[in-house]
Amino acid sequence: MIQVAINGYGTIGKRVADAVRAQPDMEVVGVAKTRPNFEAETAVEKGYPLYAAIEDRIELFDDAGIELAGTVDELVAAADVVVDACPSGIGADNVEMYREHDTPALLQGGEDADAADVSFNARANFDETTGTDVARVVSCNTTGLSRLVAPLEEEYGIEKVRATLVRRGGDPAQTGRGPINDILPNPVSLPSHHGPDVNTIFPDLAIDTLGLKVPATLMHTHSINVELESTPDAAEVRDLLESQSRTFVIDEHMAIDGAGKLKEYAQDVGRPRADIWENCIWGESITMEGNDLYLFQAIHQESDVVPENVDAVRAILGESDAAESIETTNEALGMGI
Amino acid sequence: MIQVAINGYGTIGKRVADAVRAQPDMEVVGVAKTRPNFEAETAVEKGYPLYAAIEDRIELFDDAGIELAGTVDELVAAADVVVDACPSGIGADNVEMYREHDTPALLQGGEDADAADVSFNARANFDETTGTDVARVVSCNTTGLSRLVAPLEEEYGIEKVRATLVRRGGDPAQTGRGPINDILPNPVSLPSHHGPDVNTIFPDLAIDTLGLKVPATLMHTHSINVELESTPDAAEVRDLLESQSRTFVIDEHMAIDGAGKLKEYAQDVGRPRADIWENCIWGESITMEGNDLYLFQAIHQESDVVPENVDAVRAILGESDAAESIETTNEALGMGI
Amino acid sequence: MIQVAINGYGTIGKRVADAVRAQPDMEVVGVAKTRPNFEAETAVEKGYPLYAAIEDRIELFDDAGIELAGTVDELVAAADVVVDACPSGIGADNVEMYREHDTPALLQGGEDADAADVSFNARANFDETTGTDVARVVSCNTTGLSRLVAPLEEEYGIEKVRATLVRRGGDPAQTGRGPINDILPNPVSLPSHHGPDVNTIFPDLAIDTLGLKVPATLMHTHSINVELESTPDAAEVRDLLESQSRTFVIDEHMAIDGAGKLKEYAQDVGRPRADIWENCIWGESITMEGNDLYLFQAIHQESDVVPENVDAVRAILGESDAAESIETTNEALGMGI
Amino acid sequence: MIQVAINGYGTIGKRVADAVRAQPDMEVVGVAKTRPNFEAETAVEKGYPLYAAIEDRIELFDDAGIELAGTVDELVAAADVVVDACPSGIGADNVEMYREHDTPALLQGGEDADAADVSFNARANFDETTGTDVARVVSCNTTGLSRLVAPLEEEYGIEKVRATLVRRGGDPAQTGRGPINDILPNPVSLPSHHGPDVNTIFPDLAIDTLGLKVPATLMHTHSINVELESTPDAAEVRDLLESQSRTFVIDEHMAIDGAGKLKEYAQDVGRPRADIWENCIWGESITMEGNDLYLFQAIHQESDVVPENVDAVRAILGESDAAESIETTNEALGMGI
Ligand SMILES: NC(=O)c1ccc[n+]([C@@H]2O[C@H](COP(=O)([O-])OP(=O)(O)OC[C@H]3O[C@@H](n4cnc5c(N)ncnc54)[C@H](O)[C@@H]3O)[C@@H](O)[C@H]2O)c1
Ligand SMILES: NC(=O)c1ccc[n+]([C@@H]2O[C@H](COP(=O)([O-])OP(=O)(O)OC[C@H]3O[C@@H](n4cnc5c(N)ncnc54)[C@H](O)[C@@H]3O)[C@@H](O)[C@H]2O)c1
Ligand SMILES: NC(=O)c1ccc[n+]([C@@H]2O[C@H](COP(=O)([O-])OP(=O)(O)OC[C@H]3O[C@@H](n4cnc5c(N)ncnc54)[C@H](O)[C@@H]3O)[C@@H](O)[C@H]2O)c1
Ligand SMILES: NC(=O)c1ccc[n+]([C@@H]2O[C@H](COP(=O)([O-])OP(=O)(O)OC[C@H]3O[C@@H](n4cnc5c(N)ncnc54)[C@H](O)[C@@H]3O)[C@@H](O)[C@H]2O)c1
Known part of the structure; x- marks a missing residue:
């Protein structure tokens, strides 16, 4: 042992x-x-x-x-x-x-x-x-990005990743952290340090990231654009992401609109501490426009690592x-x- | 069965x-x-x-x-x-x-x-x-008040209860509910309907309640005043409340400052859905001034009932x-x- | 008259x-x-x-x-x-x-x-x-995007716009609107309707937008990527944006980190209702990576139109x-x- | 000068x-x-x-x-x-x-x-x-309490004041302050220091206060109980409070439910910085039960002093x-x- x-x-x-x-x-x-x-x-x-x-x-x-x-x-x-x-x-x-x-x-x-x-x-x-x-x-955000990048890179090749990270202001028990009522560009200077952090895992990846901080505590949410080297259709990409062991593709019929319901679901199925170790990707959001892939994913900062x-x-x-x-x-x- | x-x-x-x-x-x-x-x-x-x-x-x-x-x-x-x-x-x-x-x-x-x-x-x-x-x-708030009133009434007699209920705006998954950034007297007219609801359990109790709604989702918090018929000291009252099976008196050394840490504690000890069925009373807050008892209690609206x-x-x-x-x-x- | x-x-x-x-x-x-x-x-x-x-x-x-x-x-x-x-x-x-x-x-x-x-x-x-x-x-968001697109298109030509709109949940007095503690992909399906709305002004523009809703009331914040047809340096772009009559480029020394301080500034200079009719673009955020322009802008939803x-x-x-x-x-x- | x-x-x-x-x-x-x-x-x-x-x-x-x-x-x-x-x-x-x-x-x-x-x-x-x-x-809260106490004391005599102060977590531009999603008893120990502060103005007043902190930035809200020495009816008390020069009794028809609409009103009438120097007392909330007066008042922390x-x-x-x-x-x- x-x-x-x-x-x-x-x-x-x-x-x-x-x-x-x-x-x-x-x-x-x-x-x-x-x-x-x-x-x-x-x-x-x-x-x-x-x-x-x-x-x-x-x-x-x-x-x-x-x-x-x-x-x-x-x-x-x-x-x-x-x-x-x-x-x-x-x-x-x-x-x-x-x-x-x-x-x-x-x-x-x-x-x-x-x-x-x-x-x-x-x-x-x-x-x-x-x-x-x-x-x-690596951090919760970098872990979440890496899990997404790895299969896409292997399967389709990646031209460039552009990701806006809408980050929670603090964890639920961190009562001293704000903001209470604001949306903060954070860091203000661009691109943010998150991209280079992803490069510690994928040294050759072209990636630019932008970060913000908002008054929410439950999860981060990533607004993702990946320019692929090929043009799979959205259904194929969805299949690929569903086949990964640490991603959870949220099905439309579950009627999950955000982190509150995701955590509620994790509570209901008995997850310890209502933790969600997986990247949570909204199935409905997975879209291809030309070779531009778009999607939303929520990342449970306290547990994905x-x-x-x-x-x-x-x-x-x-x-x-x-x-x-x-x-x-x-x-x-x-x-x- | x-x-x-x-x-x-x-x-x-x-x-x-x-x-x-x-x-x-x-x-x-x-x-x-x-x-x-x-x-x-x-x-x-x-x-x-x-x-x-x-x-x-x-x-x-x-x-x-x-x-x-x-x-x-x-x-x-x-x-x-x-x-x-x-x-x-x-x-x-x-x-x-x-x-x-x-x-x-x-x-x-x-x-x-x-x-x-x-x-x-x-x-x-x-x-x-x-x-x-x-x-x-009865509702989460009335249940929380009843559990507090019952032992106090039995042990010391109650002249009058005055309670301000600082209520959560919505449950964690109720994304449509506000307010986002406000403190709402709710209802505005006083005393609020919560007092009469307690009277469905304690018909003869003198109780006036005031309600507010704030941008928080985890628990309600009650700011309580009970004029007692006698004048126990605070330690005695604390002992009494600790002896009840559905109250949890929060000890100072736990360094729990609000609902976030309470729910975190419930998660850590493995409570299903991080539920807290008990009234959570801050031990440090239990105070007697003359025959006026004061204390704060947090009520987990989703589970105390x-x-x-x-x-x-x-x-x-x-x-x-x-x-x-x-x-x-x-x-x-x-x-x- | x-x-x-x-x-x-x-x-x-x-x-x-x-x-x-x-x-x-x-x-x-x-x-x-x-x-x-x-x-x-x-x-x-x-x-x-x-x-x-x-x-x-x-x-x-x-x-x-x-x-x-x-x-x-x-x-x-x-x-x-x-x-x-x-x-x-x-x-x-x-x-x-x-x-x-x-x-x-x-x-x-x-x-x-x-x-x-x-x-x-x-x-x-x-x-x-x-x-x-x-x-x-057009709406507050489309107005904000149009004011940005117009000079960039004229001056440098635009390949494609990709914008993530981090939207306020409700206006300050709309107490019934949430979410209280969540980040909501909204709409979940991509690209969002905001892009086509910009196309009512710029019919030929390639633009994909993604929308989210967060618990804030003061302003929307846009995380912007514009692939330009040429490669000006960031200082040039900043000059261009500073020269527009309805954009306000926030200078670093002002130490404005978000919408709270922006509105405070508008109050201090005596704006009626603390309104900010201008797009507020963080100067420090204006960045070129190859022909990719990135920047953050805040939009006062109640007044830019x-x-x-x-x-x-x-x-x-x-x-x-x-x-x-x-x-x-x-x-x-x-x-x- | x-x-x-x-x-x-x-x-x-x-x-x-x-x-x-x-x-x-x-x-x-x-x-x-x-x-x-x-x-x-x-x-x-x-x-x-x-x-x-x-x-x-x-x-x-x-x-x-x-x-x-x-x-x-x-x-x-x-x-x-x-x-x-x-x-x-x-x-x-x-x-x-x-x-x-x-x-x-x-x-x-x-x-x-x-x-x-x-x-x-x-x-x-x-x-x-x-x-x-x-x-x-004295502080914004003490100023707000003093303005209320003075006329009541003069007119009716006061047995005791019990006030729960539901305080804003930070001012609108203080982005570093929380909590984001919590209701914090603050201070936890009772009665709070606000009562003794009122005693620096009214040395002989019997007053017990309880404080909380919530995720709101616009105004404090006080849940007030005053045991009077006499028993005026609510309409009389309302008249008294309306006659004061630094209190604003909110009329029912204005449909003002909280601080958001109060500040909006202040903006609309052109107040500098949307400041509200007056105690804002909900008319509808002013109530007498026996000799217990109850009411809600909102206090604009940034300007009442x-x-x-x-x-x-x-x-x-x-x-x-x-x-x-x-x-x-x-x-x-x-x-x-
Ligand atoms: N919370 C998140 O969302 C998150 C996500 C991913 C990674 N991380 C990273 O994980 C690390 C820990 O973060 P966290 O959120 O668990 O912090 P935390 O504050 O919740 O926990 C840190 C713990 O370390 C203890 N501690 C403090 N000083 C210590 C010392 N000198 N020696 C030993 N223990 C000490 C504290 O008592 C506390 O229990 C950080 O590097 C953080 O960036 C955090
Ligand atoms: N949530 C709380 O904090 C709380 C606390 C104490 C008491 N309550 C009370 O408990 C009751 C339920 O509240 P809740 O928060 O669980 O509500 P909820 O909305 O979470 O759940 C209600 C459920 O009832 C279902 N439903 C709707 N219409 C129905 C119908 N006609 N027949 C059968 N099912 C139907 C809905 O699909 C939903 O699953 C209410 O009376 C509420 O006041 C709620
Ligand atoms: N609030 C914003 O952030 C914002 C920004 C840009 C555009 N808009 C758009 O502007 C429009 C108005 O939005 P708003 O935020 O000012 O709404 P609002 O609710 O603040 O104001 C609407 C007003 O219209 C009145 N009204 C309701 N029904 C009416 C009727 N049948 N006839 C006449 N008046 C009526 C209401 O009493 C209210 O005074 C909407 O199309 C909205 O999408 C709003
Ligand atoms: N903000 C409120 O809600 C409020 C309400 C009533 C009373 N007060 C009290 O008013 C006082 C000021 O609070 P505030 O909210 O205006 O603070 P603030 O932080 O908004 O302003 C303080 C100002 O003092 C300046 N400053 C800092 N150190 C200084 C120094 N050594 N010499 C001169 N200036 C210095 C800062 O740059 C800042 O401009 C505090 O005692 C506070 O408790 C604040």
């Missing part, structure tokens, strides 16, 4: 922990956290050994009556691999500690690409991660090939909504 | 169906719906026999490839009791059908009190429902007493967060 | 009334309304003769103590031209009445293109309206040419922020 | 500047700002001499091509009185500078009461400020009595909507 440590038990970290535990070949050796809030309490209830990420704060856990298993250093030492899910920027700072312990590490998309040896997407470049020390699972982290664990340790890992992960989680 | 039909399989109906199925003494004999959307699909996947609520629409289900078990009339005939969870106003119209079939029926809080023989809250007036033909499980519906099934059939039913319901659902 | 009637005194109608009054060659002969709310009261205070749009409702105005000048029929008869600013769909129904009175009429963008003889944008096709009976001032309506009055009556009318309108209003 | 300096030219400061300029007995000697954004530009356009609040930043203004008149020290020296409208906390730090220059100063409600010699509300305690060095114009600042200038300099100052201010501004 692969011993996996999770450093940073927040939005991403807690989901990765549960997904790792669900795998037949992995075990959660422990999780590290900085503050004794409701998430810490839940970690303990779930039986995850809890480690203090910052020594000075050990006392706070004591005060809250939450038992600790040790410090993050001990956790990293005990692990075969560490998944770092700390807030943006802190992951890069932690790399030195991981290297000192010779523990392979996965960073998240909040870190700069050059903080890691390689950037990772299971569908697109699994093998490049094997044998590296530090890999970065979770199966990717699981695969990246196997990739960095060289424990599996892409197809086998993806299948194992999917089956263990119950992918396919 | 009590055969329970659910007519109206939406926000409330689908939750009641799952809660009924979880009970040791009940079975879902079928659910009725009007439209073949994602909820209809999920009903079928869950193995609930699906009945057409409106004959004209049978074809629509056929078109969507969703199999029907019959019409709502057949469903009501086959049931020991029917839980009506149709949109406001339709429940009252359905009463005639239920009476024709001699099937005892539960309505929801969207119906006027006089559409039913009695209004129901498990904690406060379970027995009054036994033997009636039609009972009404669910355990009440389950109890009301037993109450109307005379199958149990209050304490036993509440305990059975709580245990089957996993009440107590 | 041109005698202008305004039928429908709501968001658009009241602004057109004030803009007409500000013109040296026009007079408001009266405004028609259906309900005696605060807007009716203000119309009277401003000295606009108020006509009842619906006879049955005359009594309501009496009850509210608001004096009427007559019925809409009398108003249309007295006018040289009528600006119809009724809710979508009603304008088309009114055309018969306007034709009966032989009064030239302007409809708004909520009406279908074929309800009118021609669609109008001052910058792009002023002359085509002269001599028609019924012209349609107002100067266009004023010009359309002159156009339909053949009272002026485009350049002269635009200059008169701009000067009277104080265009140029 | 009283020479008034404004230190901190933001939301409050720029409004106070315009209000001061509108007075017959005052002049704006200059305004001080820290950053060369759109507000700085507008200050210059309006002809307010602009001073640098922080020396290190002078260069930034130069870069933006915005001319400065000097530093804040010079400004304070030149003024008869300074209105400090810096962000919370900075005002208190500035007091030393004002004392050094012997320039009487007004702080805003974001400062602690003990940063000033006295707290000020024109209607309630004008005279107490005369002759002090530093007075604090503006006339109070103007009055406080006269009060601290001993230039007028309350009645005369209020009348002058009201007339100059056009109070009474």
Whole structure:
């Protein structure tokens, strides 16, 4: 069993922990956290050994009556691999500690690409991660774009991608984040950094992205244009996207108009935390105009990277090939909504 | 096994169906719906026999490839009791059908009190429902207020309740509802109808309520003042509220500041649909000033009435007493967060 | 003086009334309304003769103590031209009445293109309206796109426009409109109807549009891609756009990040109703990648069509040419922020 | 003419500047700002001499091509009185500078009461400020509550006030503030600090307040209960409130359901910045139950303190009595909507 440590038990970290535990070949050796809030309490209830990420704060856990298993250093030492899910920027700072312990590490998309040896997407470049020390699972948006680009590139060839990312302002529990009533070009300067991030996975892809931030918390929504090198009809493209294991093509009769109903559907079918790991593509939106493909997809920012982290664990340790890992992960989680 | 039909399989109906199925003494004999959307699909996947609520629409289900078990009339005939969870106003119209079939029926809080023989809250007036033909499980807000009033009244006596209900504008999937950026006195005329609704449960209670509507979807929040007949200290009141089976007193160390984190916590502990059946009372807010008690509570509008519906099934059939039913319901659902 | 009637005194109608009054060659002969709310009261205070749009409702105005000048029929008869600013769909129904009175009429963008003889944008096709009976001032979004397309087409030639319209869910006072917390592909089917609407102004333009709706009320925001036929640099394009009389290029030092600050700026400089008649284009966003131009623009849905309506009055009556009318309108209003 | 300096030219400061300029007995000697954004530009356009609040930043203004008149020290020296409208906390730090220059100063409600010699509300305690060095114009919420309390106390006597303040999350241009989709008890501990702040104006008043924060930007809304010492009927109370010069009782026929329509009305009647200086009380909501008065009022956080600042200038300099100052201010501004 692969011993996996999770450093940073927040939005991403807690989901990765549960997904790792669900795998037949992995075990959660422990999780590290900085503050004794409701998430810490839940970690303990779930039986995850809890480690203090910052020594000075050990006392706070004591005060809250939450038992600790040790410090993050001990956790990293005990692990075969560490998944770092700390807030943006802190992951890069932690790399030195991981290297000192010779523990392979996965960073998240909040870190700069050059903080890691390689950037990772299971569908697109699994093998490049094997044998590296530090890999970065790309961000929720880049993951969503990569899953779309990969089959289109393989099947039809891509001239250029132009994508407008209408991003949620904050996650549902991030009460300090706005805007309350605005649509913010973000970043204002174009093209946005999201395109270059996709290039860490597809170095030769022509892609320009534009980002905005709006007062919504549930999912990002991508307005996508792909100029293809050939001219399949829309039905063919839809078939192709339906055949992918991590995309969900929303059927017209479901009457799903946005992220609210998508999450409601995920709740209804019993998904843990109502997570939607798949790209959600509106079937009705898939359209070809000449060689211009258009579509809308919604991306659940809190969870689409979770199966990717699981695969990246196997990739960095060289424990599996892409197809086998993806299948194992999917089956263990119950992918396919 | 009590055969329970659910007519109206939406926000409330689908939750009641799952809660009924979880009970040791009940079975879902079928659910009725009007439209073949994602909820209809999920009903079928869950193995609930699906009945057409409106004959004209049978074809629509056929078109969507969703199999029907019959019409709502057949469903009501086959049931020991029917839980009506149709949109406001339709429940009252359905009463005639239920009476024709001699099937005892539960309505929801969207119906006027006089559409039913009695209004129901498990904690406060379970027995009054036994033997009636039609009972009404009071609304989410009235349920939340009743659970608070009952122990306070018993323990300290109540001079008067004054409550401001800051209500969510719509449920998360109700994309057509506003406001987007406003705080609406609603209703404008005072006191609001919520007080008289509480009086259907506590006829002699002095209570004045004020309602507002705001751009939030997760939970209602109540700003509560109760003038007590005695002057316990805040710690005592907190103990009392912690001892109730359907209230959750939020501890300070959990660092939960609103509905977003409450729902996140519910997700993390694995609650189905992240439902919170309990009144959520901020421990830190419980305060006594003279004989004035103040506190904040959040009410999950989509689910607090669910355990009440389950109890009301037993109450109307005379199958149990209050304490036993509440305990059975709580245990089957996993009440107590 | 041109005698202008305004039928429908709501968001658009009241602004057109004030803009007409500000013109040296026009007079408001009266405004028609259906309900005696605060807007009716203000119309009277401003000295606009108020006509009842619906006879049955005359009594309501009496009850509210608001004096009427007559019925809409009398108003249309007295006018040289009528600006119809009724809710979508009603304008088309009114055309018969306007034709009966032989009064030239302007409809708004909520009406279908074929309800009118021609669609109008001052910058792009002023002359085509002269001599028609019924012209349609295109919608806020189409107006915003047309103002951008016209100079780019003239100066550089356009291969294709691809635009994602991130639309506000409702106007600030429309409390019944959502969504509260969602990003809705709207319409879901692609390309959206906005492109064909632009083609009513530029019949030969290649344009594909995608629309979304978000929980914001202040302005629409457009994420724009224009494939040009030549390759100017970004600074040149910026100069071109700065030289237009109805675009406002937001300078970096102003630190304006969205619609909130734009409206605040409009308030600060004393714009009536904080209206922004101009397309607001973020200077920093104007970018060329090869022959792909990218930029963000915000469109004040409530007011960008107002100067266009004023010009359309002159156009339909053949009272002026485009350049002269635009200059008169701009000067009277104080265009140029 | 009283020479008034404004230190901190933001939301409050720029409004106070315009209000001061509108007075017959005052002049704006200059305004001080820290950053060369759109507000700085507008200050210059309006002809307010602009001073640098922080020396290190002078260069930034130069870069933006915005001319400065000097530093804040010079400004304070030149003024008869300074209105400090810096962000919370900075005002208190500035007091030393004002004392050094012997320039009487007004702080805003974001400062602690003990940063000033006295707290000020024109209607309630004008005279107490005369002759002090530093007075604090109480916050928007406290101003709104004080205006309500004063006439009720005088006319009927007050047993106790209980108020729930449903507060906007941020001002319209504050895009960094949340929550996006939540209702936050804020502060969680009760009663909130707003009650004691009202006691700086009415030391003997029994008042308990509860605060919440919601995703809205336009106005605060207060849900009010006042236990009176006598039992007037609702119509009498309404008359009393209508007779006050800084309250606006919203009539039923206006069909105003919230802050969106209130601000729209203010726009329509041509209020500068659509400001509403008055407490906006829903007439229909004014209700007596026994000796319990209930009502809803909306408070425009950005502007209700503006006339109070103007009055406080006269009060601290001993230039007028309350009645005369209020009348002058009201007339100059056009109070009474
Ligand atoms: N939330 C998203 O939508 C999302 C999506 C994809 C990727 N990401 C990326 O994932 C990473 C984590 O983001 P998140 O949203 O889970 O953040 P989060 O704030 O929800 O969780 C971070 C956790 O790390 C803990 N932490 C803080 N400092 C720490 C330290 N020094 N050592 C150990 N733990 C520490 C915090 O207590 C918290 O539990 C970021 O790089 C982010 O960019 C986030
Ligand atoms: N949503 C809440 O927050 C909430 C809380 C407490 C009580 N309630 C009450 O519960 C009742 C149901 O509300 P909801 O929110 O679940 O509504 P909903 O709209 O989510 O669900 C209603 C369901 O009834 C179906 N339906 C419509 N017409 C029907 C008919 N004629 N026959 C059978 N089914 C029909 C609809 O297809 C839908 O599935 C209402 O009385 C409401 O006031 C709602
Ligand atoms: N609001 C916008 O953002 C916007 C932008 C551009 C174009 N438009 C278009 O302008 C038109 C008007 O929209 P609006 O937003 O001003 O609507 P609105 O609802 O604000 O105003 C419509 C007015 O018409 C009145 N009215 C209703 N029925 C009437 C009738 N039969 N006769 C006369 N008056 C009647 C109403 O009382 C109201 O005052 C629509 O076609 C709309 O699509 C609106
Ligand atoms: N905005 C409201 O709703 C509101 C309502 C009532 C009272 N207040 C109070 O008014 C005060 C000002 O609030 P605001 O909303 O106007 O803030 P703001 O942020 O809009 O404006 C503050 C201004 O002060 C400037 N500034 C910052 N540091 C400065 C310094 N050291 N010296 C001089 N200027 C400096 C900023 O550039 C800005 O222009 C606070 O005490 C606040 O609590 C605000």
